[in-house]
Amino acid sequence: MRADRLVKLVLLLRRHGRLSATTLAGELEVSTRTVLRDIEALSAAGVPVYAERGRHGGFALLPGFRTELTGLSHDEALALLVAGSRRGAQAFGLGSALASAMLKVVDALPESYRDTAAGAAERLLIDPETDLLSRRLVAEETPDAVTAAVLRAVFAGHKLRIHYAAVNQSTKWRTVDPIGLVTVRDRGYLLATRSGEDRTYRLSRILAAEVLAEPAQRPDRVDLDRAWQERGTRFRTGGDQVTVLARVDPRRREDLVGTALAVLTEETGQDGRLRLEVTFQDRRHAEWALWQLGAYAEALAPQWLRTTLHDRATAIAARYEASR
CATH class of the missing domain: 2.30.30 (SH3 type barrels.)
Structure with missing residues (x-):
């Protein structure tokens, strides 16, 4: 693991020119003390890394230094194969391997392509942590x-x-x-x-x-x-699934369909609203899906769902009526 970290440290310095110990520690996910020990190890191995003092100082490599550091490890090669989805790499525990592999790929590019690729990458953002409404997209975590x-x-x-x-x-x-x-x-x-x-x-x-x-x-x-x-x-097609017949405003069709397991039938009524027969995982799933659409949707069947939504709406209306 330390050998991989040392390679990544050199590639970071090659890519950015000069970085502080704090920045390197963040990129490598280690302490600043570990970074300093790694710098000493690189110097002892003949890698021309030096320190620049001052407010904007840090560590850098002597200009023109280059060595063969771009061989991909097994995990790095695997990470690149699933890199079509950055979150996919994260889900399989390959996030750090992907970052390391991309550093090696960039380092292997001809210098004329490297700057162009870096500039293009700055104009692409894939899977940000929040959507336009600032809702955080929380991924499930596995040890x-x-x-x-x-x-x-x-x-x-x-x-x-x-x-x-x-x-x-x-x-x-x-x-x-x-x-x-x-x-x-x-x-x-x-x-x-x-x-x-x-x-x-x-x-x-x-x-x-x-x-x-x-x-x-x-x-x-x-x-x-x-x-x-x-x-x-x-x-x-199994388990405790329920089938619901609903009348839906066409503008909210995707909101309903996107939460359903399957759409069995669909037609447009004379009032312009859609009648959809959809299946949900269970009763709780069906209640949640229809409730979130508010007045844009109406559950026509089964009766237990209509009763449940009516009772919930009545309780909320009574609560707010009391505070008027």
């Missing part, structure tokens, strides 16, 4: 040790023992055969089998994981896209 163990089991093809917290169930250990990993809207999922049956586990609900020595029982090749689609179909 690094868990992510590392899951990745090892998936790539090595070994059985995996996980301590899993399923919804509305007691937390318990399970031994699974890992198939692959999928990330969807900042959520990471482990596709696996258990006792020969397909299983899907959310990474953020895995509290601990152990890679076992026993080989996993799984096919040599896998079509993850197809496997994900098949599991999605089974999820949408």
Whole structure:
């Protein structure tokens, strides 16, 4: 790990020219004392790094210094392969590897391309932390040790023992055969089998994981896209799902459809509003989806949903009526 950090330190100095110990510590995710020790190690190894004193001082390399530092590690190469989604790399615990790999890629570019690429990159922002309404987009977090163990089991093809917290169930250990990993809207999922049956586990609900020595029982090749689609179909057609008939303002159609599991039927009424038959995961999901649309939508069926929404609206109206 220290060797990788030293390479990254040199690449940072190559890229930026001069950086303070504090800035380097932040980029490398270590203490300033560790940075100073790394600088001493580089100097002892013959890397021409020197300190500039003063208010705007820091560490820099002698002009013209260049060495072969651009070989990608396994994790860095893997991070680049999933770099189409920066959040995907984060979900699989490859965020730091991606940053390190991109430094090496930039360093390997011809000098004439390097400045152009850097300028272009400044004009692209992918997946910011908040949307236009300043709502923070919070990604689910998985302990690094868990992510590392899951990745090892998936790539090595070994059985995996996980301590899993399923919804509305007691937390318990399970031994699974890992198939692959999928990330969807900042959520990471482990596709696996258990006792020969397909299983899907959310990474953020895995509290601990152990890679076992026993080989996993799984096919040599896998079509993850197809496997994900098949599991999605089974999820949408099973469990405690409910079907709702709703009348919706066309301007809010996407808000409803975007939260539903599936749209079964859709037609436009004489009043210009849409009549949609949609399915939701359960009663709570259906109530939330219709409630958030307020007067822009009306649940026509089932009756229990109309009653639930009516009672909630009545209670809120009474609360605010009392304060007028």
